[in-house]
Amino acid sequence: MPMRRVLTMFQGAWAAAVAALIVLAPPAAAAAPITTTAEYAIIMDHETGAVLYEKNADVPTAPASMSKLMTVAIVFERLKSGELSLDDEFYVSEKAWRMGGSKMWVRVDTKIRLEDLLRGVIVQSGNDACIVIAENIAGSEEAFAEIMTRKAREWGLKNSTFANATGWPDPNHKMSMRDIALLSRKIIRDYPEYYAMFAEREFTWEKIRQANRNPLFDMVEGADGLKTGHTEESGYGLAGTAVRDGVRRIVVFNGTASEKERASEAQRLMRIAFNDFVTKTLYQAGDVVGDALVFKGVEKSAPLIVREPISMILHRSANKVRAKIVYEGPVAAPVAENQQIGYLRVETEAGEAREYPLFAGKTVRELGVFGKIALAAKTLIVGPSQPESEAATP
Template identity: 35%
Template sequence: MKHLFLSLLLYCVVSSALAQADNLSIAAKAYLLSDFQTGQTLASQNAHEQIEPASLTKLMTAYVVFSALKQHRLELNQAVPVSQTAWKMIGSRMFIEPNKQVTVDELIRGMIVQSGNDACIALAEAVAGSEANFAGIMNKEAARLSMKNTHFTNSTGLPDPNHYTTAYDLSLLATAIIRDFPEFYPLYSQKEYTYNNITQPNRNRLLWIDPHVDGMKTGWTKNAGFCLITSAMRDKRRLISVVIGAKSANARSAESQRLLNYGFQSYDTLQLYKKNDSLTTIHLWKGAQNELKAGFDRDVYFTLPKGQSDRLKATMEYKQPLIAPVQRGQEVGTVKFTLDDKLIETYPLVALEEVGVANIFGRTWDSVKLLLN
């Protein structure tokens, strides 16, 4: 118990203590910086205000397509017909044609690297039959990912009054792509792609500037301004930045770089405990054994602001009396984290083993002791 308390006291932090960065100023309508491993927000402004996502929408289009591939409803080498709607799509394009075969793999690269609206339409029709049906799937996925202030009407990000999201929701989406589809995420670091003898560069300029950046997506409309979601990894630590409404393509890159540098320089992310590590033992009544091993049912990571660890405390609370039988994974207590005596996070403490009941004599003896207590 003492070891757990001291370790957490030195290294823990939680997101509610990190959301404001007093000395950070980012030239954008909204922004958010988060730690991929912990999900904690390190800096933000207007993160929950409704914004027009522009081509950042294509992250959700990709998420739905990746899901279809994982479920074998699509195949990478599958040829996709190009409809007149896809061919004539306005905005950025990869230049597919109705009389020229194109595969799912080519369309994905055209969507991610070239930001092709025509590719999005072709993929949406391949998955759901129509873009309208596809948008319905996008919204279901958004709800499942807890993107509570998001609604999609199309796969491309073209302006629509009912097509909106927030910087916070976009950070959830970017995190989900990296977490759920690591096999496809490297596509976001591809610097250029050639289709139909036309080579187009990835619009994410940080791929050329910062060797730690390996994604993710740019966007622009008149109302949205210049937008960029960026992911970078340094020393096995990944941060995700969302910048909405910068004044130029150069500005969105520069402000995203500033956000990332701030996060890497000001915070550390540490793994305190691994899933199923035994943290403590709890007295067990009427069991085949009188002590129960307990710990976390997940890896426990925390993002630590440099120089603030002495303000954090953690304490355990057990469910007592704890009476057998106990199932593995059953919640048997909590670990509470406080900052300046304010509760800011609670994690469940779970049984790491299954323990059955004692024999009649053991149960009777424990019943007597419980009565006396």
């Protein structure tokens, strides 16, 4: 597809940006926009982290028990590092025993194995179990909440602050849907040896059997996590995930009006996550996507290649992707084969953008002395050359 090279001044050198519109298929009929009754929502691809849909996804809101994912993630991290063991026994304080809301039903002045406490949090959503964990790790729930907030920043969760280990209503206890999705992705990716607990349907403690509250288990094939939440302030929310044919998607939302609406919306959004999106391959590894101007080279340009396949997850109605080559140039010769030169920015119609490094596809030698003299003379007479170029497109 023909492209026109655009040159602008940047930091004293030429910066080149070459844009192309990649047509993937004949124009499709306009699809109905994705909507949700939830006040806040996000759909994310687990493997790439690509956001497929979002609604108020960066607004900090009361996460209720979905914030227990952070409590669990901190434990998982310490288990993986060896700081903790599943067989460690944690002491139950009176504060934990008296805690209201959803409960594991711990008994004061007893000790409980950490593995059982994790199931009490993950399966039973036990507030009491969360406090037992917090106090035994940090000395107090308040100190543990500080660890939670510190870990949130370390893990790139920009819109999360924690006041407790449970999700109990507090004006300083907030998370965004994007942060919950990112945290869910981290738990699944980094702690597979412990993540299986999220798929357990029930757990019995003190002869009290409690079922997992996740409605996706009975509604969506491949569902295996993660956490529901509910308070009067937050409404009904869910962080859910499922895997189908090797593809995993994450759905997080908050602010539905009832348990029934949460269940139906969870099923609907997960169906959209799998059925309404496809992966399109734009370039294969080794494909030439354009060229870079070369200064003082025996050739005027060098082909630019990608080293990895480039694909995007697109809505089925999408038929166009914009690709832009960005580099500082002209690039001074000599240019070595496989030398990195700039990057390729690929953007969908929905605004999702990703960047990939570009490399020289061949070596371009520097001009000899007489060649440089001739180039200098030509430049003085006619000025610098700004050729048009062609870019390879799928």
